[in-house]
Amino acid sequence: MPEIAPRLRVSGIRKSFGATAALAGVEFSVAPGEVHALVGENGAGKSTLMKILSGALSPDAGSMELDGRPYAPQDPLEARQAGVVMVHQELAIAPHLTVAQNIVLGAEPTRSGLLRHAAARRAAGEALAQLDRPDIPLDEPAGSLSIAEQQLVEIARALALGCRVLVLDEPTSSLTQADARNLFALVRRLRDQGQSVIYISHFLEEVQALSDRYTVLRDGASVAFGGTAGTNPGELARLMVGRQVDELYARTPRAQGEVLLSVNALAGAKGPVSASLELRRGEVLGIAGLVGAGRSELLRAIFGLDPVRSGSVSVHASAAPGSPGLRWRQGSGFLSEDRKREGLALGLSLESNLTLPGLRPWVRPAALEAETADWIRRLGVRASGPLQAVGLLSGGNQQKIAFGRLLRNGADVLLLDEPTRGVDIGAKQNIYRLIDELACAGKAVLMVSSYLPELMGTCDRIAVMCRGVLGPALPVSEWSEHRIMLAAAGAAA
Numbered sequence: 001m002p003e004i005a006p007r008l009r010v011s012g013i014r015k016s017f018g019a020t021a022a023l024a025g026v027e028f029s030v031a032p033g034e035v036h037a038l039v040g041e042n043g044a045g046k047s048t049l050m051k052i053l054s055g056a057l058s059p060d061a062g063s064m065e066l067d068g069r070p071y072a073p074q075d076p077l078e079a080r081q082a083g084v085v086m087v088h089q090e091l092a093i094a095p096h097l098t099v100a101q102n103i104v105l106g107a108e109p110t111r112s113g114l115l116r117h118a119a120a121r122r123a124a125g126e127a128l129a130q131l132d133r134p135d136i137p138l139d140e141p142a143g144s145l146s147i148a149e150q151q152l153v154e155i156a157r158a159l160a161l162g163c164r165v166l167v168l169d170e171p172t173s174s175l176t177q178a179d180a181r182n183l184f185a186l187v188r189r190l191r192d193q194g195q196s197v198i199y200i201s202h203f204l205e206e207v208q209a210l211s212d213r214y215t216v217l218r219d220g221a222s223v224a225f226g227g228t229a230g231t232n233p234g235e236l237a238r239l240m241v242g243r244q245v246d247e248l249y250a251r252t253p254r255a256q257g258e259v260l261l262s263v264n265a266l267a268g269a270k271g272p273v274s275a276s277l278e279l280r281r282g283e284v285l286g287i288a289g290l291v292g293a294g295r296s297e298l299l300r301a302i303f304g305l306d307p308v309r310s311g312s313v314s315v316h317a318s319a320a321p322g323s324p325g326l327r328w329r330q331g332s333g334f335l336s337e338d339r340k341r342e343g344l345a346l347g348l349s350l351e352s353n354l355t356l357p358g359l360r361p362w363v364r365p366a367a368l369e370a371e372t373a374d375w376i377r378r379l380g381v382r383a384s385g386p387l388q389a390v391g392l393l394s395g396g397n398q399q400k401i402a403f404g405r406l407l408r409n410g411a412d413v414l415l416l417d418e419p420t421r422g423v424d425i426g427a428k429q430n431i432y433r434l435i436d437e438l439a440c441a442g443k444a445v446l447m448v449s450s451y452l453p454e455l456m457g458t459c460d461r462i463a464v465m466c467r468g469v470l471g472p473a474l475p476v477s478e479w480s481e482h483r484i485m486l487a488a489a490g491a492a493a
Contacts, residue, residue, distance in 0.1 A: 013062035039236060066084065148179035248425075261277075285444075432458055
């Protein structure tokens with residue numbers, strides 16, 4: 001059987017920013033009717049390559065072909081018109097426009113300069129029907145839809161534009177497990193219709209289950225490629241980081257001490273409905289549950305970010321009403337799941353992000369810079385120096401800076417909301433090791449995660465939240481992923 005010609009071929013692509021080589025001769029191709037996974041650590045070059053494919057950047061060297069013809073888009077609009085469409089992890093929905101208006105946005109059917117409303121609705125309806133979701137209302141504001149439905153609207157927009165190559169960037173990072181399964185079925189259906197799909201994900205189990213072939217980027221170069229059926233997540237992780245990843249989850253024996261955090265019948269204005277727990281020094285306690293169950297709201301209520309209706313929170317035996325400032329002074333630290341909007345000031349330097357919460361006016365700038373450089377070394381952050389803007393770092397390195405701020409301010413109780421969301425396998429391993437070291441050093445860690453293997457691998461106890469109510473915390477040995485999911489869904493084990 002003759003080999004299918006690639007729909008998109010990338011040859012020898014290079015791109016540098018100053019003295020930094022982001023891409024160093026990347027080779028990559030995707031065929032019609034194929035799901036091709038692009039994997040690599042944060043900073044490996046995936047984002048730069050995708051910006052070149054989507055017309056946001058121009059390469060310094062190399063060439064691209066689309067269906068055998070030269071392809072060199074000058075901007076994202078030209079790329080979309082050629083049929084290469086990217087759905088970003090952070091969705092680009094216009095929330096005030098209707099679903100139909102979002103789907104035809106940029107390709108509105110017109111006649112004599114006037115919008116053809118009936119044709120626009122018809123095109124939008126046909127695109128949703130192709131996704132097997134004709135039930136999504138065309139006249140509803142897109143902002144009123146769930147995240148999963150907004151994602152479908154973006155994919156429908158790609159199809160309405162005549163998409164030939166669909167790029168999905170971390171498409172399941174904000175989806176429930178049920179929505180993720182629906183997305184996988186959709187991707188397979190698009191593949192069977194002849195679409196070319198480039199799938200970018202840090203979840204290697206997804207890559208294994210969904211893709212036909214893979215390409216691994218490391219340090220700006222394509223270092224491995226092949227059929228996904230002939231590999232496994234462990235081998236992909238080794239190729240990504242350039243070393244064997246034998247023990248992803250660090251679990252050193254931990255000595256537990258006195259109770260540092262006590263929560264009693266806590267009910268928040270935004271959630272939870274009711275939560276009680278005790279967290280001891282030297283312990284990692286995990287909170288599991290479905291998206292929307294109230295896990296993040298629990299951490300925010302404990303830290304004083306959201307108002308509390310009833311119940312109490314005691315930190316270091318102090319049960320005073322909470323505010324973020326008080327919690328900082330009591331020795332608590334909060335790591336937000338949304339590091340871009342809440343966790344970090346992206347336009348400020350590493351130094352500012354690390355030191356602002358505990359900044360003293362009499363500290364010399366040179367001393368702050370030296371201290372920040374020491375934290376960069378201790379945390380293993382890849383950066384040009386303390387004065388680099390934190391927004392220029394990879395996701396994993398940004399997360400290390402967010403951790404570093406908590407540690408620099410001496411927090412004993414760490415409230416971690418999705419601490420590894422959006423980071424690669426190497427950064428995850430570093431974060432798991434850091435959490436283990438903190439617990440062994442006597443810190444108390446309360447951690448929310450949607451990734452069950454992560455909870456099973458790092459925690460001493462796990463409690464499951466269902467519809468805003470937190471269940472009892474049990475030793476991790478008494479849980480299985482199946483039992484956690486039953487508890488999260490409100491079913492009997």
